[in-house]
Amino acid sequence: MIIWSGLGFLVAVIGFASLILTEFVSEKVTGDDQFYQEHGWVILVGMLLAAGLTYGLHRLLLLQKGRVVIDKETGQEVVLRPSHSLFFIPVKWWPAVFVGLGVVIAIVNSKSG
Numbered sequence: 001m002i003i004w005s006g007l008g009f010l011v012a013v014i015g016f017a018s019l020i021l022t023e024f025v026s027e028k029v030t031g032d033d034q035f036y037q038e039h040g041w042v043i044l045v046g047m048l049l050a051a052g053l054t055y056g057l058h059r060l061l062l063l064q065k066g067r068v069v070i071d072k073e074t075g076q077e078v079v080l081r082p083s084h085s086l087f088f089i090p091v092k093w094w095p096a097v098f099v100g101l102g103v104v105i106a107i108v109n110s111k112s113g
Helices: 009-030 040-062 091-112
Strands: 067-070 077-080
Touching (some): 009 040, 009 091
16 A cells, blocks of 8 residues: 655656666667666666656755744744655655665675676
C-alpha cells in the first residue's frame, strides 16, 4: 500500500521514470541488454537523476502560496502550507533518500560482481 499526502505520489513517479529512462538509455548506448543489471553505477546515475528531479519538485512546491491565519491568543500570523509526503517522508528529504539508496546499490553491486 502506497501512502502519500498532497503531491507526494510524484516522488514515486519520478523515481520509477528515472530508473526506466536510465535503463533504456544505457542499453541503447551499450547494445547490451544486461548492462543496467550488471553495473551498479548506472543505477546510481538513475538515482541521482531522480534526486535532482525530486529536488526540483520540492522547490516548485515551495512556490505554493500558504494560507495566512491569525492566532487569536497571540495575535501572530501563521502561514499554513499543504503537506507533501510519500511513506510519511516529506518530499524535501527524498533527494537524500535517492542518493543514499543509489550509493548502497552501487557498492553492493560492485562487491557482488
